[in-house]
Amino acid sequence: MANITFEQLLEAGAHFGHLKRKWNPNMAPYIFMEKNGIHIIDLHKTIVKLEEAGNAMKNIARSGRKILFVATKKQAKEIVAEKIKEIGMPYVTERWFGGMLTNFPTIRKAVKKISVFDRMEKDGTLDHMAKRERLQISRQRAKLEKNLGSIVDMTRLPAALFVVDIQKEKNAVAEARRLGIPVFAIVDTNSNPNLVDFAIPANDDAAKSISLIIDYLVDMIKEGLSERKLETDKEEEPEEKTSKAKLRKRKSQIVDEEELIEDIKSEISEEDFNEDSIDQEEEDDEEFASESDEDDEE
Secondary structure, three states: OOOOOHHHHHHHOOOEEEEHHHOOHHHHHHEEEEEOOEEEEOHHHHHHHHHHHHHHHHHHHHOOOOEEEEOOOHHHHHHHHHHHHHHOOOEEOOOOOOOOOOOHHHHHHHHHHHHHHHHHHHOOOHHHOOHHHHHHHHHHHHHHHHHHHHHOOOOOOOOEEEEOOOOOOHHHHHHHHHHOOOEEEEEOOOOOHHHOOEEEEOOOOOHHHHHHHHHHHHHHHHHHHHHHHHHHHHOOOOHHHHHHHHHHHHHHHHHHHHHHHHHHHHHHHHOOOOHHHHOOOHHHHHHHHHHHHHHHHO
16 A cells, blocks of 8 residues: 655655745644744645545546546646556646636547547548648647647546646636536645645645655555456456447447548638748748649649
8 A cells, every 4th residue: 555654755845835924824724833934834734634635536546537637837747747647547737728627528529639630640531631731730639639638538527636736727626616526736835725625735846745745646546446457357247248338439439530520621621721820930831832833833
């Protein structure tokens, strides 16, 4: 079982809070003392809250549901992307799009375009398009991959949200609260712990502190996933029933992808293509110019 000690948190600097003048009074129960104008977090309470959050996350993972991790601040984004990718949970590290939870169907439709673009490339659909259209699609796919590629496998609303800094990710927290989705968060002395369901009082600015806490939670989630795997191995469905379910699911995906392809084609044909808006770089201008010369020769 995953374990975390007082010494590990102390060494990682998880006890350092913000300046006294920036504190939030609601954090008073988690503050041990003030030193040199800086609040010191009570790490004994941090351990209690961290274990409570870890057990809750373990149960969610064991039930087969997803936990969405949100960390767009510089210190946390690489740590979260690297560690959360290992356990197959969705995460957001670039930017939080408004409505990512409250308007999930629209976001999901945008995410599906990534697989549609890949399918168009494999079946040769892109080969029959003009160079300008291929360039437009490739750039649109790259943009979607950067911002939404990490939530491709999130086919429905997550069972919980984990946030590194609730001040910075206030929009994500507000959407989760509106939908009744439990929120786990690392809460520093300048934040309000009452805004989240599972507050982990700790330094949310130090990379070592963030990494240590994420490592512990990842280990707890791994335990939950392992227990789920053992349970599902014992209660496997008949092969025929499983195959039919997979076939129905695949047919539904194909229909959705075909509809999206038609939408993409219609968008491209109706859009007034502007060379300057696509790219101002000299290389792309030369590509467009060479294409025009080829059309004239034909």
